[in-house]
Amino acid sequence: MNALTREQLEDRLAALHQASLELVQDFSLESLLTRIASLAREQAKASYAALGVLSDNGKLEKFIPIGMTDQEVAAVPHLPKGLGLLGVLMRSNKPVRVNNIAADRRRVGFPPHHPAMTSFLGVPIRQRDRQLGQIYLTNKIDGTEFTAEDELVMETLAAYAAVAISNAKLYQQLTQRDRVLTQRNENLALVNNLAATMAGFSDINQTLDKVLTQVMEYLHIQCGEIYLKPEDSRSFSLVLHKGEKFGHIWTNDKFHTGEGAVGSTAALNQPHFSFVDGEDGQYIHPDAIANGVHLVASFPIAGRGGPMGVLCVTSRESRQPDELDMQLLSAICSWLGAVVENMRLGDQQRRLAILEERERIGMDLHDGIIQSIYAVGLTLEHARLIMKETPDQSRQRIDQAISDLNSTIRDIRAYILDLRPRQLHDDDLMRGLRKLATEFHNNTMVDVNLEGPPEGTIDIPSNHSLALFLICQEALSNIAKHARAAHVDVVLWQSSDRVLLEVHDDGRGFDPEKAHLTLGHGLSNMQTRARNVGGEVEITSENSSGTTILAWVPLTDE
Numbered sequence: 293m294n295a296l297t298r299e300q301l302e303d304r305l306a307a308l309h310q311a312s313l314e315l316v317q318d319f320s321l322e323s324l325l326t327r328i329a330s331l332a333r334e335q336a337k338a339s340y341a342a343l344g345v346l347s348d349n350g351k352l353e354k355f356i357p358i359g360m361t362d363q364e365v366a367a368v369p370h371l372p373k374g375l376g377l378l379g380v381l382m383r384s385n386k387p388v389r390v391n392n393i394a395a396d397r398r399r400v401g402f403p404p405h406h407p408a409m410t411s412f413l414g415v416p417i418r419q420r421d422r423q424l425g426q427i428y429l430t431n432k433i434d435g436t437e438f439t440a441e442d443e444l445v446m447e448t449l450a451a452y453a454a455v456a457i458s459n460a461k462l463y464q465q466l467t468q469r470d471r472v473l474t475q476r477n478e479n480l481a482l483v484n485n486l487a488a489t490m491a492g493f494s495d496i497n498q499t500l501d502k503v504l505t506q507v508m509e510y511l512h513i514q515c516g517e518i519y520l521k522p523e524d525s526r527s528f529s530l531v532l533h534k535g536e537k538f539g540h541i542w543t544n545d546k547f548h549t550g551e552g553a554v555g556s557t558a559a560l561n562q563p564h565f566s567f568v569d570g571e572d573g574q575y576i577h578p579d580a581i582a583n584g585v586h587l588v589a590s591f592p593i594a595g596r597g598g599p600m601g602v603l604c605v606t607s608r609e610s611r612q613p614d615e616l617d618m619q620l621l622s623a624i625c626s627w628l629g630a631v632v633e634n635m636r637l638g639d640q641q642r643r644l645a646i647l648e649e650r651e652r653i654g655m656d657l658h659d660g661i662i663q664s665i666y667a668v669g670l671t672l673e674h675a676r677l678i679m680k681e682t683p684d685q686s687r688q689r690i691d692q693a694i695s696d697l698n699s700t701i702r703d704i705r706a707y708i709l710d711l712r713p714r715q716l717h718d719d720d721l722m723r724g725l726r727k728l729a730t731e732f733h734n735n736t737m738v739d740v741n742l743e744g745p746p747e748g749t750i751d752i753p754s755n756h757s758l759a760l761f762l763i764c765q766e767a768l769s770n771i772a773k774h775a776r777a778a779h780v781d782v783v784l785w786q787s788s789d790r791v792l793l794e795v796h797d798d799g800r801g802f803d804p805e806k807a808h809l810t811l812g813h814g815l816s817n818m819q820t821r822a823r824n825v826g827g828e829v830e831i832t833s834e835n836s837s838g839t840t841i842l843a844w845v846p847l848t849d850e
Contacts, residue, residue, distance in 0.1 A: 321460040328453045331396055336442050339431035340409065344372070345457070346382065354425075360407065367405040376400035381414040381426050383810035387447060388414040391437045393430075414436040414445040427453070448522040456475070459570055472616065479620040483627065496520075496635050500532050503628055504603070508534060513605045513615060515580065517541050518553050520601035523636060528554055528602060539579030541588055541604055549599070557590040564590045565612050565624065584608045591625045595633030603628070610801045645787045668696045703774075705735035712739060720758040721791075722747045722784060725764055729782055732768045740776055744784035752791055756845040759821045760793045762782075763829065763843045766818050767795040775799025775839065790827070792844040801833045818843065825849075 325343050340359035347353040352374040357365060372378050376399045381388045390396050392410040402409070409430040427446055432438060433736045463547070486503055502514050515535030517692075519528040522634045525777030532544040547554040552575045557564040566572035568581055568587040576588060585606045593601035603625050607613070613621070680716035719727070722744050729740045764782065771777055777799030784793050804815075815831060827845035 295359055316388050322455070322462055324456055324460050325354065326354045326358070328427070328449070329356050331530060332429060332449055333358050335395070335445050336413065336429045336438065338429040338438075339433055340407065340429070342428040342455075343788065344378065344426045346423060350382070350423075352378070352382065362438055364405075365729075366405065369403050369405070377412060378426070381416060381428075382423070384416060385418065385423075387416070387443050389411070390439055405479075411437050413442060413446060415443070415450045416595065417450045417457065419458050424454055424457050441509065444594070450492075462714045470690045476615050479616065479623075482506065482620070483623055486624065487627065496632055497531070499631060499635070499793065500628075501534075503624065504532060505532050507624060508605070511605070511620075514583070514608070515540060515541060515585070515606040517604045518593075519604070520602060520632070521558070521599065528558060535606075538583055538606070539573070540547060540577045541580050541585070542575050543577050543605060544575065553588065553590045554602045554604065557592050557602045561592045561594055561599060563592070563618065566590065580606060580830055587612070589613055589621070591621050593625045593629045593632065595629045597633065600629050600632055621820045665697075665736050666699055668700070670692045671696065687785075702736055710743075720747045721750055721752075722758060724757075725759050725782060725784060725793075727763055731773065732780075737772070739779045740782065741780070744782075744787065750784070750791055751787055752845065752847055753825075755790070756825045756827075756849075759825045759827065759845055760843060762821050763818045764793060764795060765839070765843045770815075771795075771797045771799060771839075774802070779840070786847075787837075790846050792842065794840065794842050796838065796840045798838045801835045801837050801839050803811070803835065804833055 310600045325345065329341045329343040332338075332343070338359070340357070341355040343354075344352050345354035353373065355371045374382055377388060377390065377393065377396065380398050391410075393399055393409055393412050396412075411431055413429040415427045416423050417427065426786075427450055429442075459671065486506060500518050500520075504518060507513065508516050515533075515538035517530060517534070517540070518532040521528045526549045527546050530540070530542075533540060539826050542552065542554065544552065544554075550559045553564050554564040554571045557751065564572075566576060566577060568586055572588075576585065580588075586609060587607040588604055589607065589612070589663065590602050590604045592599055593603055603621070605621070608711075612618075635718045637819065671689050671693045675686045675693070676690070679686040725744065726742055729742045733740045768780070768782075771780060775797045777797035779798050781794070782795045784791070786792070818829045818831075822843050822845060825845050826849075827843065829841065831839070831841050833839035
């Protein structure tokens with residue numbers, strides 16, 4: 293064994309330095325490890341080389357062999373486990389150089405079909421006080437032993453390798469972090485898009501369909517289902533299934549709390565994973581299994597009042613969804629629970645409003661129209677009794693009854709006018725107001741005077757026209773019900789920046805401060821409609837002096 297001269301060693305280190313400069317430019321960890329192992333074999337003129345990489349807990353997690361064919365690598369039953377000389381090197385801060393592996397007592401032997409190896413040189417790859425991995429070399433090509441110069445060259449290469457591996461791992465972490473941030477931004481964009489899309493929906497089924505469709509498209513899911521618990525039930529029923537080529541996910545269309553994956557998800561209020569070969573596999577539908585489903589992930593849909601439903605999605609992979617997908621689905625289900633709960637509360641409020649309105653109408657009919665009819669009946673009964681004795685007075689009673697009946701008919705028409713909804717449709721605003729005035733007069737026999745510009749001369753956005761139309765409708769309805777007016781003036785005109793509508797009656801008037809007690813929501817509805825398009829409503833009234841309603845809207849959308 294001939295030692296290298298100083299000049300030869302310097303030339304060798306210079307060549308290594310030049311070759312190692314390219315290592316720090318490689319940020320792909322897999323290719324970098326292979327290049328380091330190849331460079332080590334080339335510099336040491338060894339038959340075989342390998343690179344081992346340690347995990348954070350000090351275990352051998354990667355082993356890159358160089359010098360063996362793919363067939364030879366495949367023939368070895370397992371990769372090294374970090375025992376014997378490899379284990380010694382993993383625990384050492386210094387190189388390990390052995391002339392004859394078979395004669396070293398620290399050896400543990402090779403697995404079957406492993407190539408024969410004699411000499412050995414191992415160098416740890418360290419960064420400060422932490423070992424990142426090791427360089428292994430066996431069998432010099434010329435049959436000689438590894439020298440101290442080889443050891444020095446490999447230590448130099450290990451120093452370069454430590455920097456390159458550290459940089460590659462840092463780059464990998466940054467890339468992964470960037471990928472995670474990008475994925476989170478995309479997930480947030482999906483949730484935001486769902487929220488914006490669903491804002492205008494009032495139907496629960498439409499909302500669920502849109503949410504499940506977008507989730508399946510975004511995550512490339514083949515089949516999904518949503519179970520909901522009706523408000524008056526303790527079980528969860530299938531309300532939506534999506535997946536053209538799939539049958540149902542579960543064998544049951546209904547689950548009680550705690551039953552199966554759906555019931556368990558709702559009961560525990562946390563995600564649940566059902567594997568085909570697991571204890572929940574009995575509930576997975578055979579059609580789903582036939583279509584390659586290995587896993588069903590179930591996520592709770594909960595509101596403030598507790599579990600409301602469960603969202604289930606399938607996977608053809610046997611592993612659980614990653615953390616980002618879990619966070620996304622959990623966030624969507626949490627949001628969906630709030631939406632469904634709010635929609636149900638809205639339905640309850642609407643039902644309550646209908647019941648309250650029915651009660652109000654019933655009270656109004658009982659206190660007004662029914663009592664008026666009852667009074668007419670008493671008048672006619674009295675007229676019948678005095679018909680023979682005082683015919684003239686009897687006729688007066690009958691005339692009075694007829695007048696009272698006509699008044700009652702007008703009251704009934706007023707209720708019909710108030711309860712029947714109208715729309716402007718494609719009519720011009722002036723034409724629509726004319727129809728309102730005509731219908732009002734026909735139902736109430738109250739004189740109406742309508743003034744305004746010729747039809748088709750006022751050009752404002754359709755939602756502004758509709759607001760003025762509905763305000764006029766509400767005003768006429770209130771006059772018919774409460775004002776006892778003989779004459780109404782409706783005037784429409786346009787200024788430089790707005791269109792104005794005035795409705796004035798000569799009825800009994802009211803106290804605006806107490807109006808909500810007698811006119812319900814009518815006045816507030818007028819205010820809301822005007823303000824929604826950037827306008828306003830002013831109401832002036834005094835007892836026994838009539839009422840004036842002045843509404844205006846801008847000429848354009850602001």
